[in-house]
Amino acid sequence: MHTDEGRTLTRVVQTCSAHPSQWDAWTADGQYLYLRYRHGEGRVEWHPGPDDDAETPESWGEGRSGVLIEWNDGTGGGAISLEDFLAAAGLVLAEGVDEDSR
Template identity: 70%
Template sequence: MIDKELLAADLIGRRLLKVTTAWHHYADDEPSLVHLWLHLEGLGPVLFHTPSTGLSLRADQPHGPYPMEEHGSVTVTDDSPDVPVTRFVGQTIRSVRQIGYNDGKVGFTAGLTLQFPGGSIRLLGLVDDLLIAHDQQLGAVEAHLHEDVTLARVVQTSGGRPSQWDAWTTTGQYLYLRYRHGEGTVEQHPSEDVDT
């Protein structure tokens, strides 16, 4: 399944096995992240990159390091502890939410929030830069980032303990909701079959 475009929903329920990064090194500047591969169980390596503005997902193998004429070089590393997403290696992606950018003039899908049992991470493609945001605010751009979590329909399927609901967002994403003793959980699934 190499060089195939993927949807965000394809990542749900996949265990993260390894992280590979490609860094662009300029002469005098800090290196910048140009490509990120998440190696997912049953799916293989998934390339996250920003073709211009926004984030693209593709099944694709990592490439090796290479020189760039007049613009430095690109190095490739596996499971670098400096990359926040590596702390989720071995965990399964529970949900994926799209992050929209809208400043009143321009609007586009800027990235994704990946939710793991141990926390979440945001992957963003903004103006040719790939950003990994973990427990941090991104300054002025933060006010223009929004995640779709608006529920369009909710149906209670059980009044027991826990009480349970099927729910759908305005974009058609299926959610499984449970509530018991003042605490609730939300699980995102690619279909209404919660075993997936």
């Protein structure tokens, strides 16, 4: 995940707009990422694909998932814009990609 393709998102779907802010995202090289911001903490996880139960994803399995990026901005906040989240995480949207909502 250290390539430019691994840091460029080609699709982003917001799954929760506040408390926590979270998105499903896919990179240019096809990797699924779970983006979450809660209590001032941002986290980017990689998984084989989205799962309806993100807290206990049985289908992800050991060794098939991991944490790519974590940070704490010290605010304790629960909502963040996609633009601010991506800037803090070092991720970018591919040209012409818009955020989808569910």
